[in-house]
Amino acid sequence: MGFVSQPLPLLLLVAGWLAGWLLDYLLAALRVPAPVSFVTSQHFIADYRMAYTKQATQMKCAALLLLFSVASVIDGARVLRPEPSKEVGGLLARRYLRLVETETILDYHNGPVLSGTDGKLSAYVIWYGDFNETDKATVRDFFASFQVENGTVTDVSRWWNMTYGFKDATGASVPNDVMLMGETNNTYSKGKNLNNTHIEEIMLDSLSVFPADPNAVYFVLTAADVEVEDFCMNSCSSHFASSPAAANGLQLPYAWVGNAKDQCPGMCAWPFAQPSYMPAQANLPLPPNGDVGVDGMLIQVAYMLAGTATNPFNNAFYQGDAAAPLEAGTACVGSFGVGSYSGYPGELKKDVITGSEYNAEGVNDRKFLLPALWDPNTRKCTPLGV
Incomplete structure (x- = not known):
């Protein structure tokens, strides 16, 4: 034709x-x-406008x-x-012209994935600013839900298993297990208005407490009263790698996630808050842990954990321009359940007692909303449970 x-x-x-x-x-x-966007590795901005x-x-x-x-x-x-x-x-x-969606394929660019140590990927958390113990307990339970206990595999662990299919040129793969190895508090050492350089400095300062591990992920979590460069404008979260000169010759993968509760919940905690750029939505899902800010943060932590593990130095698995890459999580942004489309997160489970919505259960009766991931085996964005 x-x-x-x-x-x-x-x-x-x-x-x-x-x-x-x-x-x-x-x-x-x-x-x-x-609206919502994410900054990915090595200071490159992926802007989902x-x-x-x-x-x-x-x-x-x-x-x-x-x-x-x-x-x-x-x-x-x-x-x-x-x-x-x-x-x-x-x-x-007669055959008519029609728009065709571009297929999402995360190409491999010959760089390493994070293969962890002894079968696990270590995570370290820096609490920057004022976090209460309830907030911290929610995040701790999220990381604890990656482990298999007494033969029980949690939904969080099943969700993460999709990343195991990402293998680099050496045959190394992302480990099945993620473990929170340490935490530290930072009470506004760089103030309440941060840029990307400050984020790296905060991570490097934590090495007085944590080991320097190039196969781990360091999370800088900023409290609701902390403003970060491009936060609520072009990004909700980001991941980077430190320069070798700053860390004794090591490139250390680290991520930043901000609490958007008071600044831009509609942008960075969707679907738990109404975005200003969308028509008003009735019956928005209630956050499973009762806090729009922390539940929204965990969605971003999930995006950054998957992106950092599969593209830690911006030369492993991603689609598109390296300056604005789509990664394992951000390639599927906005999808949480079967049947999702723009403005609709997909089919979710509902707690009959609280009315909150979720798609994953973890330890200590915790519930979470985790984003779809690009599955290298099916080569599709796949929500949990499919």
Whole structure:
């Protein structure tokens, strides 16, 4: 099947695309707000501007449709007319142009994954700012839920097992087990307004307490009253690797996650809070641990844990430009259950007592909402339970 065209419609098409790009520029100039996004390894920003893209695409499509309409009434014009093709029964049918979704494939770029030590991936947590014991207990139980106890495998462990299929050139794979090896408190040593350099310094300062382990992940968790560079603007969480010069020749993978409860819950704690860039949603899911900020943080921790383990130095598994990579978790952003689509997290379980919604159960009767991950075996974004 081929397509035929005439010069006039082609010129109109070119004009339409130029009009679309002009609209892009105008939208950017008007500072159309961007929703949730994530910064990934080595200080690169992956900006998921879904709201911006939707508006720009709608306006570009409108411009193109207008030009197509003009072309269709001009005598003799043929606009990208599909040639008829034979179908079953000898009937002639017309095939129409349609938008096709780009398949998500995380290519391997020859770098290492985090293979851990002795079959486990170690995690260290730096509590930056004011966290109460309830907040800390929720995060501790999340990490404790990766372990198999008394032969019982938790939903959290099943969710993480999808990462085991990520293997690097040496044959090493992401370990099945994640273990919280240590915690430390930092009471605003760099103030309450941080940039990326501060985040690295906070992680490096923790090495007075923690070992320097290039096969571990260090989490800098910032409290609700801490502002971080690009937080609530272009990012909700990020992961990096320290420069070798700063850590005695070692590149140490670390991640930052902020508590968005008071700053931007709709952006960084969705689906537990209403985003400003979406139509009002009735009956938003209630957070399973009763705290929009902490439950939202754990979604981001899950994204960063998966991204850091499978692309720690920005040269392992990702899709697209290295400056804005899609990773094991962020390639599936917004998907938590079967049937998810933009603005709908998918089918979730509901606690009959509290009314909260979740998809994973952990230790100590904890419940969590964990994002879909890109499964290297099925090569698809797969929510827990599928």
